[in-house]
Amino acid sequence: MSARIVIVSLFICLIRGLDGVAQQPNDEPQLMEFIASINQKLTKMEHQLTDKDVQIRNLETKLENHMAVNAKYVNDKEKEMQMKNLELDQLRQHVTSLTETLSETVTASRVLANRVSILEQTIIGDESSAESISARNSEVHGFFEVNDDPKQTRIQNDTIFSNMASEEVPSDDVVEDQTSETRQIRVVPSFPLAFHVELTNSMAVSQGTIVKYNNEALDDGDGYKISDGIYTVSETGTYVITWTTLSGFRSYIQTFLVVNGVKRGASFSDAQEIHDVHQASSVVVLRLNQGDHVFIQIGHTTTNTMYSDISYSARPTFSGWKLF
Structure with missing residues (x-):
């Protein structure tokens, strides 16, 4: 303009x-x-x-x-x-x-x-x-002691059976309760069994590696060996086994609970899509016999390291205890 x-x-x-x-x-x-x-x-x-x-x-x-x-x-x-x-x-x-x-x-x-x-x-x-x-x-x-006189023995036997017949016979409920109580008494463990071990430092692993947890926090029964990472069952019974695994940044790791070479449980920790540490825990209840070998084994993984960071209290663990 x-x-x-x-x-x-x-x-x-x-x-x-x-x-x-x-x-x-x-x-x-x-x-x-x-x-x-x-x-x-x-x-x-x-x-x-x-x-x-x-x-x-x-x-x-x-x-x-x-x-x-x-x-x-x-x-x-x-x-x-x-x-x-x-x-x-x-x-x-x-x-x-x-x-x-x-x-x-x-x-x-x-x-x-x-x-x-x-x-x-x-x-x-x-x-x-x-x-x-x-x-x-x-x-x-x-x-029922042996007597030289057969006649006297027969009289004593008749007397015992007569007395037993005169006693009150317990009902089915009473018999079942007594049987149940007797069964419960049999399963009382002779002493408590439990263990808890930790991996305080990151460990180099590959598929098939047995995880050797290096810190033995608890081992009542002396069943775990740090040298090979295997827990040997000292008493037959029903056990609770639980373990925790950590995967590092942008990785995943699979682990198995193995008993005598047979996989009895699995866990999968996946941090591939996040820039952070991921934790996975699994719990298995199973029957174990004395002498069984129990351990945690590495499955598929994108990393060659079992992650552990003590500064953040992030530790892989392996625990178990006998129920009865």
């Missing part, structure tokens, strides 16, 4: 100049000089307008480039937020799984505590009944 005003003003000045020249016909050189000056100014203005157009186009190009860069940045941030949300969902699922496992473990512990209490009460109650049973067995044994 300002350029147009300038051009109009120059045009007006040109007309006035022509009027003045018309009044003075002998000043033709001055008129030509004036026209040439006007042409120079118009040419200069055209160049300035051209430069302004170029500057405007450059500014528009820079603005478009800047908007494109910002759009790409926003798009990348949206993708990053989606990945973070996905990782958060996975962590929530993992926490839910751990919570369920913990709840099941607490429930199993309560059941075990109740069974131990029942066993203690049964043992205390049977101490008195054992004395009466022993006395009765002695009495019966006395009736």
Whole structure:
């Protein structure tokens, strides 16, 4: 708009100049000089307008480039937020799984505590009944002692069977309860058995490697050997075996619970899609015999290291205890 005003003003000045020249016909050189000056100014203005157009186009190009860069940045941030949300969902699922496992473990512990209490009460109650049973067995044994007189022996036998027939026969419920109590007494372990070992430093591994946990925190029964990573069962019974595995950044590792060369449990720790340490735990309840060899073995893995970081209290562990 300002350029147009300038051009109009120059045009007006040109007309006035022509009027003045018309009044003075002998000043033709001055008129030509004036026209040439006007042409120079118009040419200069055209160049300035051209430069302004170029500057405007450059500014528009820079603005478009800047908007494109910002759009790409926003798009990348949206993708990053989606990945973070996905990782958060996975962590929530993992926490839910751990919570369920913990709840099941607490429930199993309560059941075990109740069974131990029942066993203690049964043992205390049977101490008195054992004395009466022993006395009765002695009495019966006395009736069936060998006698030189066959007639006297027959009389004694008739007497014992008559006395036994006159006694009250217990009901089926009583017999079943007594049998159940007797069975419970048989499964009481002679002494507690438990072990807990840790891997305090990262360990080089490959598929088929037996994990050698180097820190023996607990070993009641002296069954675990640090030198080979194998736990040898010292008493037949039902055991709970649990182990925890860690996978490092952008990797996964699979482990197996092996008993006498046979896989009895598995665990899979996967941190391939996250830049973080991932933990996986497994629990197995199984029947073990005296002399069985139990150990943790590496399966498929993308890393050659069993991860352990004591600074963050992140340690692979291997534990077990006898239930009954």
